[in-house]
Amino acid sequence: MTACIDTLDTPAAVVDVTRMQRNIQRMQAQADRLGVRLRPHVKTSKCAAVVEAQIAAGAQGITVSTLKEAQAFFQQGITDILYAVAMAPGKLTQALALRRAGCGLAIITDSVAGAKAITEFGRAQSESFEVFIEIDSDHHRSGVRSDDPVLVEIARILHTGGAVLKGVMTHAGESYSLNTLEALQAIAELERSECVKAAEAIRAAGLPCPEVSVGSTPTALSAVRLEGVTELRAGVYVFFDLVMHNVGVCRLDELALSVLTTVIGHQAEKGWIITDSGWMAMSRDRGTQSQASDYGYGLVCNSAGELIEGLQLRSANQEHGVASFEKGQNVDIEQRFPIGTRLRVLPNHACATGAQYSAYEALDERGEARQWPRHNGW
Amino acid sequence: MTACIDTLDTPAAVVDVTRMQRNIQRMQAQADRLGVRLRPHVKTSKCAAVVEAQIAAGAQGITVSTLKEAQAFFQQGITDILYAVAMAPGKLTQALALRRAGCGLAIITDSVAGAKAITEFGRAQSESFEVFIEIDSDHHRSGVRSDDPVLVEIARILHTGGAVLKGVMTHAGESYSLNTLEALQAIAELERSECVKAAEAIRAAGLPCPEVSVGSTPTALSAVRLEGVTELRAGVYVFFDLVMHNVGVCRLDELALSVLTTVIGHQAEKGWIITDSGWMAMSRDRGTQSQASDYGYGLVCNSAGELIEGLQLRSANQEHGVASFEKGQNVDIEQRFPIGTRLRVLPNHACATGAQYSAYEALDERGEARQWPRHNGW
Structure with missing residues (x-):
């Protein structure tokens, strides 16, 4: 028996495969238009079937947020993998094992100490790690500034220390806090120009810097041009979510992930539907x-999957959600949403919601659901 | 090779077993003093070893938040299980399977529609479900009010419909928002008195109501007396967390769950330690x-596990945390917390943090760590 929206156990993380495919096509078309490779960040889905669809659409290589993802997707046959979190020295053994097994894993660093740890370990193990230097393009989180002299120092430590200096990469996470096209275009240009500047500084010092890797979903979709950039990274676009809708880069009917839920009770005087x-x-x-x-x-x-005007999941305990209409909306909730009613909730953040599940329920255009497992953990 | 705090992969959810055992003893002693059975809510740990320790200390039966937990702990040999979320009609098949397998699963409802769904399904399947009626003692979430005539109606539907009317239960979730002993004692008394009142209303109608089940960690630890109550439920006390510390029911050195993390970088001018x-x-x-x-x-x-005065994890992205000292504290962070430094972070909410992991790392008094798996999902 094939599962469908009426028979799935709840709660379930439902992926609308048609919408997902459209989102994948949209980002791939954007990368193609900008003349750069697309290296999707798979931390959003952590899911083989989703990544397969991204690669089928034209993606080249993937970005991961954990070495567990790297291991899982390498086993799936993907060899071009960028681990986009500053390398902790204690994780070099895991990275080495992946490279020894044939995985073209690239790692990142943004400090002299980090670069030294990588090259010292690499020399001791006779391994030339492929390394990107992380650039801080928007003062958001990690990375070295493009005009900081330490940038070239790190590049030199890596290059002379036996690592393969692959290039520079940045992620303008500040873009998540914006919501106008002008501001998004400006931060996309900042992300590009700062990362290109960093690459030029390294090249000016006579060191190699073939790759210039930038991206986030908001900047990727807002960038007008990506001169000097070689690849684009983005993750959450594959499903989109309410945060991205507020940023202004997707319509609500592009959200591909929702949580299927069942009404389990009411507090009628308060207008509460308990799910x-x-x-x-x-x-x-x-x-x-x-x-x-x-x-x-x-x-x-x-x-x-059709929006119910004014109905929001307003609070949540561990296994109870409380949905209600906006104040003033007069709805007989017990009549309209009796116990057992199935609803679907569009989440704030697809990466976080997906992480609560060991598998998605992938709903195809015929309404049939298949389980798509995720690679959770570290 | 046994893992220890210096060799575990990070991030990891570390349980201090000594502290956990003390927390278990403390709650069991409180239940013993109050003269009621303790039925721990295992949604916090979802972990066999933890529940085993609770039962060894004197707990009788468990409370679960998902039927997945019920299945897992039943397989572990626990038969006295209360599923404390209003029964969705669609989940009765799963509940039936558990009962048919020999599990003494009790379920709950707070509505006429819910009670009818249970009794109709029960009659069709020739199964007498054991049912508690959920009472709303504090206007917090689900449940029927003790003075609402619908309470007796629900009891009658269950009783005459062939279910076993086990009793009434309530959870004063509002207690989480309080932070003085007086207020906590008052809400504990409200939780008790409302639930007892509900039981009396049912009994006054000539219907059975043997059990009166109340609890939350704050009310359980604050209750002065529990006259008329037969059992106490509480969950997060097993690990405690920062929310419970703010409520005022535990000291910081009683927190048994922490996240082991590694320093992976700095933004020195901003005072940021990236983890x-x-x-x-x-x-x-x-x-x-x-x-x-x-x-x-x-x-x-x-x-x-010793607190570093003034150091807080102030923001978080998916795999990056940013820790910093309070403004004005002058600390050379690169010197004091070099890349590779291991730290432990006490979380806001043990139930939510644990849920991010497939297993805990249980650290015994010798400093040796063992993996304790969790039963995640639904």
């Missing part, structure tokens, strides 16, 4: 809280 | 945000 989608099902992510539109724990759709 | 404990490792739970002391994503300890 089995608590924070365990939604994640605790309240990314829209600080944005122009706060969507609570999510916007509620019927089981066909 | 590999992002929100994937900590969860997105910011429970202390609305409390008197906001601890960000957690308080930071050294690898021995």
Whole structure:
């Protein structure tokens, strides 16, 4: 018996495969237009079938957030993998094992100490690690500034220390806090220009820097030109979510991930519909809280995925969600949403919501669901 | 080779077994003093070894938040299980399978529609489900009010419909928002008195109501007397967390769960220590945000678990945490916390943080770590 939206156990993380494929096509077309390779960040889905679809559409290589993802996707046959978190010395053994097994794993660093740890370990193990230097293009998180002299020092340590200096990479995470096309285009250009500047500084010192890797979903979709860039990285576009909708890079009907839930009770006087989608099902992510539109724990759709005007998951305990309409909306909730009713909730943040599940339920255009496992953990 | 705090891969969810055992003893002693059975809520740990320790200390039966937990712990040999989320009609088949296999699973409802769904399914399957009626003692979430005539109606539907009316249960979730002994004692008394009142209303109608089940960690630890109550439920006490510390029911040195993390970089001018404990490792739970002391994503300890004064995990991306000292504290962070340094972060909410992991690393008094798997999912 094939599962469908009416028979799946709840809560479930449902992927609308048609929407997902459209999102994949859209980002690939953008990379193609900009003349750069697309290296999707698979931390959003952590899922073989999703990554397969991204590669089928034209992606070249993947970005991972954990070495567990690297191991899993390497086993799936992907060899071109960038681990985009500054390398902890204690994880070099795992990275070495992957490279020895034939995985073209590249790692990153943003410090002299990090670069030394990599080259010292590499020399001791007779391994030339492929390394990107992380650039801080927007003062958001990690990385070295393009005009910081330490940048060339790190490049030199890597190059003379026996590592393969692959290039520079950056992620303008500040783009998540913006919501106008002008601001997004400006930060996309900042991300590009700072990363290119860093590459030029390294090349000016006579060191190699073949790759210039940039990206985030908002900047990737807003960039007008990517001169000097060789590859684009983006992750959450594959599903999109309410945070991305608030940023302004997707419509609500492009959201490909939703949580299927069942009504389990009511508090009628308060207008509360109690569901089995608590924070365990939604994640605790309240990314829209600080944005122009706060969507609570999510916007509620019927089981066909059509938005129910004004209905929001407003609070969540571990296994209980509380949905209600906007104040003033007069709805007989017990009548309209009796116990057992199935609903679908669009989440704040697809990466966080997906992480609450060991598998997605992938819903195809015929309405049939298949399980798509995720590679969780570290 | 036995793992220890210096060799574990990071991030890891570390359980201090000595502290956990003390927390278990403390709650068991409280239940013993109050003259009631203790039925721990295992949604916090979802872990066989933890539940085994709770039962060894005197717990009788367990509370679960998912039927997956019920299945897992039943396989472990526990038969007295209360599934404390209002029964969705679609989940009755799973509940039936458990009962048919010999599990003494009890379920709950708080509505006429829910009670009818249970009794109709029960009659069709010739199964007498054991059912508790959920009472709303504090206007917090689900449940029927003790003075609502529908309470007796639900009891009658269950009793005459062939179910076993086990009793009433309530959870005063509002207790999480309090932080004085007086207020906690008052809500514990409200939880008790409302639930007892509900039981009396059912009994006054000539219907059975043998069990009166109440509890939450704050009310359980604050209750002065529990007259009329037969059992106490509580969950997070087994590990405690920063939210419970703010509520005032535990000291910081009673927190048994921490996230072991590695320093992977710095932004020295900003005073940022970058760690590999992002929100994937900590969860997105910011429970202390609305409390008197906001601890960000957690308080930071050294690898021995000793608090580092003023150091907090202030922000988190998926696999990056940013820790910093309070403004004005002059610390040479690169010198004091070089790349590779191991730290331990006390989380906001133990239930949410644990859920990010497939297993705990249980650290015994000799400093040796063993993996304790969790039963995640639904």
